[in-house]
Amino acid sequence: QMQLVQSGAEMKQPGASVKVSCKASTYLFTTYNFHWVRQAPGQGLEWIGLVNAYTGETRRAQKFQRRVTLTRDTSRATVYMDLSSLGSEDTAVYYCAKSQRYCGGGSCYSAFGMDVWGQGTAVTVYS
Amino acid sequence: EILLTQSPGTLSLSPGERATLSCRASQSIHNRYLAWYQQKPGQAPRLVIFSASSRASGIADRFSGSGSGTDFTLSISRLEPEDFAVYYCQQLGSSPITFGQGTRLEIK
Numbered sequence: 760q761m762q763l764v765q766s767g768a769e770m771k772q773p774g775a776s777v778k779v780s781c782k783a784s785t786y787l788f789t790t791y792n793f794h795w796v797r798q799a800p801g802q803g804l805e806w807i808g809l810v811n812a813y814t815g816e817t818r819r820a821q822k823f824q825r826r827v828t829l830t831r832d833t834s835r836a837t838v839y840m841d842l843s844s845l846g847s848e849d850t851a852v853y854y855c856a857k858s859q860r861y862c863g864g865g866s867c868y869s870a871f872g873m874d875v876w877g878q879g880t881a882v883t884v885y886s
Numbered sequence: 887e888i889l890l891t892q893s894p895g896t897l898s899l900s901p902g903e904r905a906t907l908s909c910r911a912s913q914s915i916h917n918r919y920l921a922w923y924q925q926k927p928g929q930a931p932r933l934v935i936f937s938a939s940s941r942a943s944g945i946a947d948r949f950s951g952s953g954s955g956t957d958f959t960l961s962i963s964r965l966e967p968e969d970f971a972v973y974y975c976q977q978l979g980s981s982p983i984t985f986g987q988g989t990r991l992e993i994k
Contacts, residue, residue, distance in 0.1 A: 794983070796931075804923075804931065804974055806983040820982040854930055858978065861918060869978040872921035872936030874943070879930055 761785040763855050763877035770883045776843040779880045781855030788836040789813040792858050792869045795829065795840045797851040798879075807853075809869060810838055811860070845884045852879040888913050888977050892986035898994040905962040907989045909975035914955045919979030922951055922960045925988075926971045934973070935960060967993075 766780040781793065795807040808819035810829045817829045828841040838855060855877040861870035889912040899905055909920075917938035923931040933942040935951035938958055948963040962969055970993050975986040 803988050804925075804976075804985040806985065809983070818981050856931075868919065869983065870918050870937075871940075872923075872933045872942065872976070872978070873931075874933045874936070876930040876932070 761857070761875050763857065763875055765855060765877040765880045768881040768883070770885060771845050773846055773884055773886050775845050776841060777845060777882050778839055778841045779853050779855075779882070781838045781840075781877050783836045783838075783857065785836065789833060790860075792860050793831065793838040794856045794858060794869070794873055796854045796856060796873075798854070799848070799851040807840065811867070812838065847884050847886075849882060850884050852881050854879050887982055888915065888980050888984050890975050890977060890984055890986035892975055892989045894989060895987070896990045896992060898992050899965055900994045901965050901967055903965050905965055905969070905991055907960040907973055907991070909953075909958045909960070909986050911956045911958070911977060913980070915977045916979055917954055919977050920953075920958050921976045921978065923974045923976065924971045925974065931974065
Protein backbone atom coordinates (compact mmCIF):
# COMPACT_ATOMS: atom_id res chain seq x y z
CA GLN A 760 0.00 0.00 0.00
CA MET A 761 1.39 3.35 -1.06
CA GLN A 762 2.27 5.84 1.68
CA LEU A 763 2.59 9.62 1.71
CA VAL A 764 5.03 11.02 4.25
CA GLN A 765 4.90 14.74 4.96
CA SER A 766 7.48 17.06 6.45
CA GLY A 767 7.30 18.12 10.07
CA ALA A 768 5.42 20.81 11.94
CA GLU A 769 6.20 24.44 11.26
CA MET A 770 5.87 27.63 13.28
CA LYS A 771 5.96 30.85 11.31
CA GLN A 772 5.48 34.54 11.90
CA PRO A 773 2.89 36.56 9.99
CA GLY A 774 4.04 37.49 6.50
CA ALA A 775 6.43 34.57 6.22
CA SER A 776 6.22 31.63 3.82
CA VAL A 777 6.09 27.92 4.51
CA LYS A 778 7.02 24.99 2.28
CA VAL A 779 5.59 21.56 3.03
CA SER A 780 6.77 18.41 1.31
CA CYS A 781 5.00 15.12 0.68
CA LYS A 782 6.98 12.07 -0.40
CA ALA A 783 5.27 9.15 -2.11
CA SER A 784 6.48 5.58 -1.69
CA THR A 785 5.65 4.43 -5.19
CA TYR A 786 7.29 4.10 -8.58
CA LEU A 787 3.89 4.95 -10.08
CA PHE A 788 4.22 8.55 -8.88
CA THR A 789 3.45 10.14 -12.26
CA THR A 790 0.23 8.14 -12.57
CA TYR A 791 -1.55 10.23 -9.98
CA ASN A 792 -2.80 13.67 -9.09
CA PHE A 793 -1.67 14.98 -5.72
CA HIS A 794 -3.85 17.32 -3.72
CA TRP A 795 -3.37 19.66 -0.80
CA VAL A 796 -6.18 19.99 1.72
CA ARG A 797 -6.14 21.93 4.96
CA GLN A 798 -8.14 21.85 8.17
CA ALA A 799 -8.17 24.76 10.59
CA PRO A 800 -8.68 23.90 14.28
CA GLY A 801 -12.20 22.58 14.83
CA GLN A 802 -13.17 23.24 11.21
CA GLY A 803 -13.91 21.23 8.09
CA LEU A 804 -11.78 20.28 5.11
CA GLU A 805 -10.69 22.88 2.56
CA TRP A 806 -9.15 22.03 -0.82
CA ILE A 807 -6.16 24.15 -1.74
CA GLY A 808 -5.14 22.73 -5.10
CA LEU A 809 -3.60 19.86 -7.03
CA VAL A 810 -0.60 18.97 -9.14
CA ASN A 811 -0.69 16.49 -11.99
CA ALA A 812 2.46 14.49 -11.25
CA TYR A 813 2.90 13.57 -14.91
CA THR A 814 2.64 16.98 -16.57
CA GLY A 815 3.29 19.26 -13.60
CA GLU A 816 0.06 21.12 -14.38
CA THR A 817 -1.55 22.67 -11.33
CA ARG A 818 -5.01 23.85 -10.36
CA ARG A 819 -5.63 25.99 -7.30
CA ALA A 820 -8.68 27.21 -5.51
CA GLN A 821 -9.24 30.86 -6.33
CA LYS A 822 -8.78 31.80 -2.68
CA PHE A 823 -5.15 30.63 -2.84
CA GLN A 824 -4.26 31.58 -6.43
CA ARG A 825 -1.90 34.40 -5.54
CA ARG A 826 -0.28 32.80 -2.50
CA VAL A 827 0.26 29.13 -3.21
CA THR A 828 2.80 27.40 -5.44
CA LEU A 829 2.46 23.68 -6.08
CA THR A 830 5.35 21.73 -7.56
CA ARG A 831 6.60 18.21 -7.94
CA ASP A 832 9.97 16.51 -8.27
CA THR A 833 9.55 13.26 -10.17
CA SER A 834 13.09 12.10 -9.35
CA ARG A 835 12.23 12.24 -5.66
CA ALA A 836 8.54 11.24 -6.01
CA THR A 837 7.77 14.30 -3.92
CA VAL A 838 5.26 17.12 -4.16
CA TYR A 839 5.57 20.50 -2.49
CA MET A 840 3.24 23.24 -1.34
CA ASP A 841 4.65 26.72 -0.82
CA LEU A 842 2.26 29.15 0.90
CA SER A 843 3.30 32.77 1.21
CA SER A 844 2.13 35.86 3.11
CA LEU A 845 0.99 33.78 6.05
CA GLY A 846 -1.64 35.12 8.41
CA SER A 847 -3.20 33.74 11.57
CA GLU A 848 -6.03 32.34 9.44
CA ASP A 849 -3.53 29.97 7.83
CA THR A 850 -2.97 28.11 11.11
CA ALA A 851 -4.13 24.62 10.22
CA VAL A 852 -3.14 21.04 9.55
CA TYR A 853 -2.13 20.64 5.91
CA TYR A 854 -2.63 17.28 4.23
CA CYS A 855 -1.46 15.91 0.93
CA ALA A 856 -3.53 13.19 -0.70
CA LYS A 857 -3.47 11.33 -3.98
CA SER A 858 -6.19 10.50 -6.46
CA GLN A 859 -6.50 8.74 -9.76
CA ARG A 860 -6.91 10.65 -13.00
CA TYR A 861 -9.82 10.06 -15.33
CA CYS A 862 -9.39 11.36 -18.89
CA GLY A 863 -12.17 11.73 -21.39
CA GLY A 864 -13.33 14.17 -24.02
CA GLY A 865 -9.90 15.74 -24.18
CA SER A 866 -9.77 16.65 -20.51
CA CYS A 867 -8.53 14.94 -17.38
CA TYR A 868 -10.09 15.06 -13.95
CA SER A 869 -9.36 13.77 -10.52
CA ALA A 870 -11.67 10.86 -9.82
CA PHE A 871 -12.47 7.91 -7.57
CA GLY A 872 -11.74 9.81 -4.36
CA MET A 873 -8.52 10.60 -2.52
CA ASP A 874 -7.52 7.16 -1.35
CA VAL A 875 -4.17 7.80 0.29
CA TRP A 876 -3.45 10.67 2.67
CA GLY A 877 -0.34 11.95 4.35
CA GLN A 878 -0.17 12.19 8.12
CA GLY A 879 -0.67 15.95 8.08
CA THR A 880 1.65 18.86 8.81
CA ALA A 881 0.66 21.36 11.47
CA VAL A 882 1.43 24.94 10.50
CA THR A 883 1.11 27.53 13.25
CA VAL A 884 1.28 31.23 12.48
CA TYR A 885 2.06 33.25 15.57
CA SER A 886 3.12 36.78 16.33
CA GLU B 887 -18.24 26.37 -7.48
CA ILE B 888 -20.33 23.37 -6.49
CA LEU B 889 -21.70 23.73 -2.98
CA LEU B 890 -22.26 20.54 -1.01
CA THR B 891 -24.73 20.65 1.87
CA GLN B 892 -24.70 17.79 4.35
CA SER B 893 -27.50 16.92 6.74
CA PRO B 894 -27.96 16.52 9.55
CA GLY B 895 -25.13 18.45 11.13
CA THR B 896 -25.06 16.02 14.05
CA LEU B 897 -26.59 12.57 14.25
CA SER B 898 -26.95 10.88 17.64
CA LEU B 899 -27.48 7.12 17.46
CA SER B 900 -26.72 3.98 19.44
CA PRO B 901 -24.48 1.09 18.39
CA GLY B 902 -26.46 -1.38 16.31
CA GLU B 903 -28.72 1.28 14.81
CA ARG B 904 -28.74 2.39 11.17
CA ALA B 905 -27.27 5.74 10.14
CA THR B 906 -28.32 7.69 7.07
CA LEU B 907 -26.29 10.73 6.06
CA SER B 908 -27.28 13.06 3.25
CA CYS B 909 -25.25 15.19 0.83
CA ARG B 910 -26.96 17.57 -1.57
CA ALA B 911 -25.09 19.33 -4.38
CA SER B 912 -25.89 22.72 -5.90
CA GLN B 913 -25.30 21.26 -9.39
CA SER B 914 -25.48 17.78 -10.85
CA ILE B 915 -22.40 15.62 -10.26
CA HIS B 916 -21.40 12.53 -12.20
CA ASN B 917 -21.24 9.58 -9.82
CA ARG B 918 -17.57 9.03 -10.70
CA TYR B 919 -16.72 12.23 -8.82
CA LEU B 920 -18.59 11.83 -5.54
CA ALA B 921 -16.76 10.47 -2.50
CA TRP B 922 -17.32 10.09 1.24
CA TYR B 923 -14.68 10.28 3.98
CA GLN B 924 -14.55 9.37 7.65
CA GLN B 925 -12.41 11.41 10.01
CA LYS B 926 -11.63 10.68 13.63
CA PRO B 927 -10.01 13.20 16.02
CA GLY B 928 -6.32 13.70 15.35
CA GLN B 929 -6.37 11.57 12.22
CA ALA B 930 -6.30 12.22 8.50
CA PRO B 931 -9.52 11.62 6.59
CA ARG B 932 -10.09 8.10 5.32
CA LEU B 933 -11.81 7.32 2.05
CA VAL B 934 -14.96 5.29 2.68
CA ILE B 935 -16.93 5.47 -0.58
CA PHE B 936 -15.83 6.52 -4.08
CA SER B 937 -17.84 6.86 -7.28
CA ALA B 938 -20.92 7.40 -5.10
CA SER B 939 -21.42 3.71 -4.29
CA SER B 940 -18.11 1.81 -4.34
CA ARG B 941 -16.53 0.87 -1.03
CA ALA B 942 -12.88 1.75 -0.64
CA SER B 943 -10.31 -0.88 0.21
CA GLY B 944 -10.69 -2.23 3.73
CA ILE B 945 -14.09 -0.65 4.37
CA ALA B 946 -16.66 -2.89 6.05
CA ASP B 947 -19.70 -3.93 4.03
CA ARG B 948 -22.05 -2.24 6.51
CA PHE B 949 -21.09 0.99 4.71
CA SER B 950 -22.96 1.76 1.49
CA GLY B 951 -23.40 4.76 -0.76
CA SER B 952 -26.19 5.65 -3.14
CA GLY B 953 -27.65 8.49 -5.12
CA SER B 954 -27.16 10.38 -8.35
CA GLY B 955 -27.37 13.85 -9.79
CA THR B 956 -27.60 16.19 -6.83
CA ASP B 957 -28.66 13.87 -3.99
CA PHE B 958 -26.35 11.33 -2.41
CA THR B 959 -26.56 9.19 0.72
CA LEU B 960 -24.10 7.35 2.93
CA SER B 961 -25.67 4.57 4.98
CA ILE B 962 -24.18 2.53 7.79
CA SER B 963 -26.39 -0.48 8.42
CA ARG B 964 -25.42 -1.50 11.98
CA LEU B 965 -23.30 1.00 13.81
CA GLU B 966 -20.18 -0.26 15.51
CA PRO B 967 -18.38 1.81 18.19
CA GLU B 968 -15.56 2.60 15.75
CA ASP B 969 -17.98 4.19 13.27
CA PHE B 970 -18.62 7.25 15.41
CA ALA B 971 -16.73 10.04 13.67
CA VAL B 972 -17.21 12.99 11.33
CA TYR B 973 -18.18 12.19 7.74
CA TYR B 974 -17.58 14.45 4.75
CA CYS B 975 -18.84 14.21 1.20
CA GLN B 976 -16.69 15.57 -1.62
CA GLN B 977 -16.98 16.28 -5.32
CA LEU B 978 -13.90 16.06 -7.54
CA GLY B 979 -15.37 16.63 -10.99
CA SER B 980 -15.45 20.40 -11.04
CA SER B 981 -12.75 22.84 -9.99
CA PRO B 982 -12.53 23.85 -7.23
CA ILE B 983 -12.91 20.47 -5.56
CA THR B 984 -15.28 20.98 -2.66
CA PHE B 985 -16.27 19.24 0.56
CA GLY B 986 -19.47 19.32 2.49
CA GLN B 987 -19.35 20.85 5.96
CA GLY B 988 -19.48 17.43 7.61
CA THR B 989 -21.91 15.35 9.66
CA ARG B 990 -20.85 14.44 13.18
CA LEU B 991 -22.03 10.93 14.08
CA GLU B 992 -22.06 10.67 17.86
CA ILE B 993 -23.00 8.01 20.37
CA LYS B 994 -26.41 8.54 21.92
